[in-house]
Amino acid sequence: MSDHELGDTQAGPAGLSRRGFLQVSGTGIFLAFVVDSLPGIARSAMAAEKSLPTDFNAFLRIAEDGRVTCYTGKVEYGQGVNTSLRMMLADELDVAFESTDIVMGDTAVCPWDRGTWGSLTTRVFGPSLRAAGAEARQVLIELASKQLQVPVDRLTVEKGIVFDRTNPSKRVGYGDLAHGKRIERHSTGKVAVKKPSEFKIMGTSRRRDDGLVKVTGAAKYAGDIRVPGMLYARVLRPPAHGAELTNVDVSGVAQIKGARVVRDGDFIAVVAALPELAELGREKIKAEFKKPASNLDQDTIFDHLVKVAPQGSVVAEGGNLNAGAKASSAVVEQTYYNDYVAHAPMEPHTALARFEGPNVTVWASTQNPFGLQEEVARTLHIDEASVHVITPFVGGGFGGKSRNLQALEAVRCAKLAGAPVQVAWTRDEEFFYDSFRPAAVVKIKSGVAKDGRLALWDYQVFWAGDRGAAQFYSVADHRTVSSDGRAAGAHPFAVGPWRAPANNTNTFARESQIDIMAERAGIDPVEFRRKNLTDTNMRRVLDAAADKFGWKPRKHPSGGGVGRGVALGTDAGTLVAMCAEASVDRVTGEVRVQRVVCAQDMGLVVNPAGATIQTEGGITMGLGYALREGLRFKGGEVLDDNFDTYHIPRFSWVPRIESVLIDNKEAPPQGGGEPAIIAVGAAVANAVYDAIGARLYRLPMTPERIKAALSKSPNG
Secondary structure: OOOOOOOOOOEOOOOOEHHHHHOOOOOEEEEEEOOOOOOHHHHHHHHHHOOOOOOOOEEEEEOOOOOEEEEEOOOOOOOOHHHHHHHHHHHHHOOOHHHEEEEEOEOOOOOOOOOOOOOOHHHHHHHHHHHHHHHHHHHHHHHHHHHHOOOHHHEEEEOOEEEEOOEEEEEEEHHHHHOOOEEEEEOOOOOOOOOHHHOOOOOOOOOOOOHHHHHHOOOOEHHHOOOOOOEEEEEOOOOOOOOEEEEEEOHHHHHOOOOEEEEEOOEEEEEEOOHHHHHHHHHOOEEEEEOOOOOOEOOOHHHHHHHHOOOOEEEEEEOOHHHHHHHOOEEEEEEEEEOOEOOOOOOOOEEEEEEEOOEEEEEEOOOOHHHHHHHHHHHHOOOHHHEEEEOOEOOOOOOHHHOOHHHHHHHHHHHHHOOOEEEEOOHHHHHHOOOEEOOEEEEEEEEEOOOOOEEEEEEEEEOOOOOOOOOOOOOOOEEEEEEOOOOOOOOOOOEOOOOOOOHHHHHHHHHHHHHHHHHHHOOOHHHHHHHOOOOHHHHHHHHHHHHHHOOOOOOOOOOOOEEEEEEEEEEOOEEEEEEEEEEEOOOOOOEEEEEEEEEEEOOOOOOHHHHHHHHHHHHHHHHHHHHOOOOOEEOOEEOOOOOOOOOOOOHHHOOEEEEEEOOOOOOOOOOOOOHHHHHHHHHHHHHHHHHHOOOOOEEOOOHHHHHHHHHHOOOO
């Protein structure tokens, strides 16, 4: 173990000294470590944006009372990592779970972190945390060896107490070892972590430690923060994206007692001591805007996207497509579509900003507090060290809270008003300014040989992205191309990551096409997938789902009004197989998903209860993009601004959900927050086809689209 002292002057990415990060208290044992095992693509993106820390970006502290705290820039916004990370730490340090704490997303005390996204926390941060915990345990044993005058190899640890195996009365607690000391070490990464057979906490089910405060309403979100003298702001909004302010009259605001206007160019807001007064004041503003001319809407967007798409890049390829076509006894060409989808979090974007001299503190619902810190510093032209971002509980992110527009609005208003200001987006603002899941198009040309094996796979995805696009079935002659980018004017509003970005689109298209090929080959959909899979791990997951579901070959499509579908996928290192049963009302077009079985191989499952909850949540959310969630718009004007027209899943939609977690403790933990959602659209679409003999090629599968498909289907 290195005794290297942490430098006083070395600056981290946030502009604060590394020493500053550790000044959370005077004494204790500190172990700093770096999370450096990011996937190549993520590391490249991060390195291009800002130099990565090489000394540390997380640390542990063992205090005089024996409590162990992890400080990290990661954020908890519903995924349960505040529990699972503590489980990893407690197990490696041999302390009780109740003796651990985690401080997350506070830029004043936590080292820099890029943000919480991509199901990276457990599979990337987790192993580094375990390694740090194991090394901290070794440091404590070495300290105990000196204090107890007992050789290291005779010492063991139980619940934070180090004792002599041959004489258990010779013992010392972690807190006593830390008492009156300040010891700082860097992790070397050379201490082995525990084997699965040694786990006492990991692999057991534990209730989330934030569950009680959330269900009782005691949890504090950004909108719950109050500071003396704070004001509420309502910002003047354009009627459409791209609209330009041409004339404005704010004189009417003076009619509202206690409301006043703050303005910086075209940024205009009303602030008041009550949000209702701020809203009344905003209603008194008379503004004229020039809307951009555009004929794009939710139906014409697809031709536009294909037309303006950049040249595609090859994601994967092999063999020869012409040879594959010649080897095929049946070739099918099909195009798939998905609409724009909103994040629609329960908690809209909210932030509170307060200035104290040259410094500003921002409480914000955000997935990337350090990114926000940088944005605020750039906006105000101040040093990042003058910006303190605190992330309370976040009420859902799904990728949408990686943007921080509301926080920048709060900062601008607070600066102009000379008082703390909170900006809480209304639901219509949340819809208007959302960075939607992009509308996308997938074109597939595939072929199957006489023996039922895939012979051709020519796949191109436009605008969704390439996550989940690469082929995992065994097909020699294949090519996968992704046409994505940032072409000006491609989308009429902002788009961005939406839970398992791109993978929902790609899995829907691929698995729908695989079902079509199974039917052309005259083979049961599950058996067809088995036949074309050489990946034994994926086959194991498929078999687990099919066995739990009770899948038996039968006529396909059954056409009996109740159908079943299957879909496979892989995301964030996790393998997914899903079977779904759904009924379809031919008169109304309504789809009712009755049962879903989801099997996943996510490597080591740290908290099975937490993983099950994430699976159920992903499936429930997936029903939205599969059945109802699709944004209506005209040009830059968003036509859906609340849940009366934009339908998210309701409690009455929730089917019977059964989760199967493959026992694979020897493999590293993989992502658990997103994978289950990717297969929902495809599994339900395949079940709908089995039920009515009419296939849907566009998501969501609304009642109107179901009825239209039935009217065109020979089976209808």
